Amino acid sequence: MDFxxxxxxxxxxxxxxxxxxxxxxxxxxxxxxxxDAHLENLIARGDCTKNWTEKIFRQTEVLLQPNPSKIDSxxxxxxxFFYEKLDRKIPTRTTNGELLGQYMQDAxxxxxxxxxxxxxxxxxxxxxxxxxxAEREFLQASAVSFLTPLRNFLEGDWRTISKERRLLxxxxxxxxxxxxxxxxxxxxxxxxxxxxxxxxxxxxAQTEFDRQAEVTRLLLEGISSTHVNHLxxxxxxxxxxxxxxxQCHKHMQELQKELSSANGDAFPNAFAVNASTSGISAGxxxxxxxxxxxxxxxxxxxxxxxxxxxxxVKPPATGTxxxxxxxxxxxxxxxxxxxxxxxLITVYTVPGMDPDWLIGERGNQKGKVPVxxxxxxx
Numbered sequence: 001m002d003f004x005x006x007x008x009x010x011x012x013x014x015x016x017x018x019x020x021x022x023x024x025x026x027x028x029x030x031x032x033x034x035x036d037a038h039l040e041n042l043i044a045r046g047d048c049t050k051n052w053t054e055k056i057f058r059q060t061e062v063l064l065q066p067n068p069s070k071i072d073s074x075x076x077x078x079x080x081f082f083y084e085k086l087d088r089k090i091p092t093r094t095t096n097g098e099l100l101g102q103y104m105q106d107a108x109x110x111x112x113x114x115x116x117x118x119x120x121x122x123x124x125x126x127x128x129x130x131x132x133x134a135e136r137e138f139l140q141a142s143a144v145s146f147l148t149p150l151r152n153f154l155e156g157d158w159r160t161i162s163k164e165r166r167l168l169x170x171x172x173x174x175x176x177x178x179x180x181x182x183x184x185x186x187x188x189x190x191x192x193x194x195x196x197x198x199x200x201x202x203x204x205a206q207t208e209f210d211r212q213a214e215v216t217r218l219l220l221e222g223i224s225s226t227h228v229n230h231l232x233x234x235x236x237x238x239x240x241x242x243x244x245x246x247q248c249h250k251h252m253q254e255l256q257k258e259l260s261s262a263n264g265d266a267f268p269n270a271f272a273v274n275a276s277t278s279g280i281s282a283g284x285x286x287x288x289x290x291x292x293x294x295x296x297x298x299x300x301x302x303x304x305x306x307x308x309x310x311x312x313v314k315p316p317a318t319g320t321x322x323x324x325x326x327x328x329x330x331x332x333x334x335x336x337x338x339x340x341x342x343x344l345i346t347v348y349t350v351p352g353m354d355p356d357w358l359i360g361e362r363g364n365q366k367g368k369v370p371v372x373x374x375x376x377x378x
Contacts, residue, residue, distance in 0.1 A: 046220045171209040
């Protein structure tokens with residue numbers, strides 16, 4: 001009991017002398033032992049590495065899991081912790097894309113899988129699941145190759161470095177306290193025994209400070225190895241991203257082709273009815289109107305007027321607009337204008353013209369163009 005009391009009193013005394021030394025240094029009333037320039041540079045480099053690693057880690061988490069609630073994040077971390085301790089694999093979580101795909105396919109069952117809308121929901125739902133599966137693989141690869149090494153550094157190596165740096169600061173304060181005591185003893189012309197004790201105390205403090213400075217220096221020099229490791233992890237993260245986006249692009253191209261070939265006959269008729277009743281004349285994709293790759297004019301009404309003579313069509317004084325081409329289009333005959341994706345053309349309409357079409361001009365070329373292949377610009 002007495003030993004514990006004495007130890008507590010001793011610790012309190014050391015803490016008090018350190019606090020006094022620290023305060024006097026801040027007030028400019030006490031001298032401070034400066035670290036060598038190499039160690040100071042290592043400390044600054046370490047702080048920089050920690051700060052940016054933490055920011056990159058947090059933002060990567062946001063990128064991979066946008067807008068997670070705090071409760072969800074905490075639950076996920078607790079789950080990961082327990083499965084890691086039990087040395088068991090974390091169960092696969094359903095991604096948002098997979099869930100959306102399942103909802104679409106379930107909706108198709110109620111709407112009727114044989115209807116145009118129902119069959120398209122089934123197809124799109126299937127590809128949404130593929131996109132969700134690709135996302136899950138990307139998240140898993142990124143967590144293993146990038147997030148985990150960054151987290152290990154922040155929660156492992158950097159905590160060790162921080163602990164040793166705090167110990168180094170304490171050893172420095174102890175050293176400066178001993179220096180101050182020896183200086184006061186010499187100024188007061190104290191007895192030789194007291195001065196000798198202060199000198200011995202200073203030598204011990206200097207030795208402990210030098211030893212701790214060396215330990216801290218070695219740990220901080222390891223930051224270079226950390227950079228090399230994080231560089232390798234960054235390359236792996238980029239490779240995972242590239243593979244993920246390439247896979248998504250491939251799935252979407254396959255989906256567009258499948259929808260174009262499977263629904264080419266169903267959507268034009270449906271759009272023609274909607275356009276005649278609601279005045280709709282344009283849409284952002286080939287699936288929103290009566291023009292599917294093939295021949296958009298297949299949806300025209302039995303009362304279709306006589307074909308326009310393109311060479312006789314003149315642009316109106318007002319009402320022309322610029323339009324961006326969304327998809328490539330091959331003209332079916334000489335009255336139509338072939339299109340290339342992403343090019344800009346001038347478009348306008350003329351009285352009596354099918355609402356699914358516009359007149360397009362590109363330089364000296366002119367012809368009918370399907371509105372569903374265009375994005376009208378303001």
